[in-house]
Amino acid sequence: MRTSDKEGRLCGIQAIIFDFDGTLAVLNIDFSQMRERVFDLIRQFGVSETFVMERYLLEIIDEVFPILREHNPLSAKEFYEKAHQVLQDVEMRAAREGKLIEGGVKTLNTLRQRGMKVGIITRNCEEAVRKVFPEIDDYCDAFISRDYVGNVKPHPDHLNSMLEALKVSGKDSVMVGDHLIDIQAGKTAGMVTVGVLTGRIKRGEFEEAGADYVLRDATEICDLVKE
Ligand SMILES: [Mg+2]
The missing domain is CATH 3.40.50.1000 (HAD superfamily/HAD-like)
Structure with missing residues (x-):
């Protein structure tokens, strides 16, 4: 108690x-660069930003994934992996100075x-x-x-x-x-x-x-x- x-x-x-x-x-994780790169990917995969309702990147990736999967499971998987790679790249860069x-x-x-x-x-x-x-x-x-x-x-x-x-x-x-x-x-x-x-x-x-x-x-x- x-x-x-x-x-x-x-x-x-x-x-x-x-x-x-x-x-x-x-x-010092560069969240704005992370965000920019993930949104670039979202556009590259043909999903309109207007579908994005979530606020944080991990949740945004999880939100875009099923939208892509509906039409093309392979591209959904590719998007998911690439987006997570962006996050990891930026996080590892910050970790080296952390x-x-x-x-x-x-x-x-x-x-x-x-x-x-x-x-x-x-x-x-x-x-x-x-x-x-x-x-x-x-x-x-x-x-x-x-x-x-x-x-x-x-x-x-x-x-x-x-x-x-x-x-x-x-x-x-x-x-x-x-x-x-x-x-x-x-x-x-x-x-x-x-x-x-x-x-x-x-x-x-x-x-x-x-x-x-x-x-x-x-x-x-x-x-x-x-x-
Ligand atoms: Mg914290």
Whole structure:
């Protein structure tokens, strides 16, 4: 059962789940180039942009795929592979320059020494994450990139797979991330949600999205969660 003490620190937390890019790592993924290249492909494959309703690229690719498949399954497969190759190219380029945030590894260690489980979930590909953090398996209890889940966050499947892997319930866990997707996913799973200001999202936007806490960076989680 989670409660908070006199100082407002959270008690009874069993697991902390972190996003990766912008939360545990500094990664400058060129999302506008990624988007441009995927939309170029969509046009090349003859699909009108007006069919695209989704907001994020992974979901857009999944949206265009069945439209193409209806007329030509082979071209649908080719589109899907090429689009994912674009994502991976841009992610790997960023990973080569990427690094963990200062104090990130120490934070993961501290939490685990306090008996908490640590999970890392990301919409990024596994290869890019391992390029930045090769020892990731030594510092967390579970790591689930987009390669291992059919539906990525904010879809509930991603966090639910993590909670299952860690054998904890949402109400005893905290979701930490730099994007509103992380807050949305955490809230759906009934978790305490924490926004960090190391990405592009500002404090007010996190508050508006209903984040329970907003921290300067992920290392501050150790002060929020009681030993
Ligand atoms: Mg992020």
